[in-house]
Amino acid sequence: MMRNRLLLGVGLVSLGALSSSCSKESPPPESKPATAAAPAPAPAPAPEEPPKPKMSHEKLVSFFRPSAAVKAATPQDTTARIALGRLLFFENRLSKNHDISCNSCHDLATFGVDGKPTSEGHKGQKGTRNAPTVFHAAGHIAQFWDGRAATLEEQAAGPMMNPVEMAMPDDKRVLATLNSIPQYVKGFKEAFPGERKPVSVTNAARAIAAFERKLLTTSRFDKFLAGDEGALSEQERRGLELFAASGCTTCHNGPSVGGTSFQKLGLIEEYPTGDKGRFEVTKNEEDLHKFRVPTLRNVEKTGPWFHDGSVKELPQAVRLMAKHQLGMSFSDAEVDDIVAFLKSLTGELPGPEVLAPPALPPSTKATPKPDPT
Ligand code: HEC
Ligand code: HEC
Helix, strand or coil: CCCCCCCCCCHHHHHCCCCHHHCCCCCCCCCCCCCCCCCCCCCCCCCCCCCCCCCCHHHHHHCCCCCCCCCCCCCCCCHHHHHHHHHHHCCHHHCCCCCCCHHHHCCHHHCCCCCCCCCECHHHCECCCCCCCCCCHHHCCCECCCCCECCHHHHHCHHHHCCCCCCCCCHHHHHHHHHCCHHHHHHHHHHCCCCCCCCCHHHHHHHHHHHHCCCCCEEHHHHHHCCCHHHCCHHHHHHHHHHHHCCHHHCCCCCCCCCCCEEECCCCCCCCCCCCECHHHHCCHHHCCEEECCCCCCHHHCCCECCCCCECCHHHHHHHHHHHHHCCCCCHHHHHHHHHHHHCCCEECCCHHHHCCCCCCCCCCCCCCCCCC
């Protein structure tokens, strides 16, 4: 079914000079040059063994250096602010019916996703897009599939007031809720010392963002990047080399293996989707069907994949990417190698001090009641 044939697409492919399909070993340098008189004997067919690495460690590492496009995190993420942000991330009273928190759709125990194609918000309503992971989101050039929020701070207030997500009617109800809970009032004062009105939606978003910047995982791939070439198995290394050589790294690059640019889905071969992507934000024809490239960190755990959650198997995601983004077709073995590499990006989750749902401060009489309407 799969044809082991490279359909060389235009553009990007030239960036990847190598492909494992043409990675036959070159003759070892010490082999004697054939004399003019005697024709060199035809080399014996090489035994079937996995191809040796063709790309140096240094070259491979170069694709994943920090990009200038992603702003370095410099805000004052104090312990008080992070602790407050953690409470708010798990706080379901920030939803209209007190039944949904950020963690409902970005479950930290399952790599920051809910595992559904599209999430259920207030009254079980569904949006049209898949919930991306919040792990490593801080490393993204912008937030959301279409990049409509420039920063985590700008993003975090959105879901509370989004009618199909947490459905709070307005800022006033958010503030009434927070101000009714003494522990929050204290928490905001500590997190935003010296401010005249520490309890605000903006500050809630700043605290959540500070917490989200802690949502990082470390994988074997980090060891590899740091210089330990043995951290990846032979197959993972082959997959990484194919990933780089075939041009996946033109889009999935930087420390988060993605998140550094907006790219057209269906760059080489049109991809069927009704989602206009970045165009919705800029109304610029050039941005039609462009999406913020997702991080591939922990990608094994963040399915189903793509902006609409329509792709259920990781090998399928790899095949679709090869076809639509690069105009290529990989053999089954090549897909296996890339998937093996992608799985090496699965990291260790932080400990319970970050992940475990915290004890939330109790409501008071003044706290607005759940509203199922
Ligand atoms: C009902 C489910 C739901 C809830 C609740 C929810 N989110 Fe999301 N989140 C999503 C979906 C879906 C997207 C993608 C939407 C889009 O791109 O248009 C998203 C996107 C994001 C992103 C962008 C990630 C990226 O890679 O671009 C971040 C960060 C995020 N949410 C954090 C939060 C925070 C913080 C809260 C709580 C205040 C929250 N979410 C509540 C479903 C949810
Ligand atoms: C031209 C840019 C580009 C290239 C090249 C590219 N990708 Fe992607 N990749 C994207 C975009 C954009 C998305 C988001 C697709 C969507 O939202 O539906 C994506 C999504 C993915 C996903 C799904 C991630 C998720 O969380 O849903 C995987 C896996 C992936 N790419 C792997 C690869 C592999 C492997 C290659 C090389 C064979 C590759 N990509 C090449 C831009 C690219």
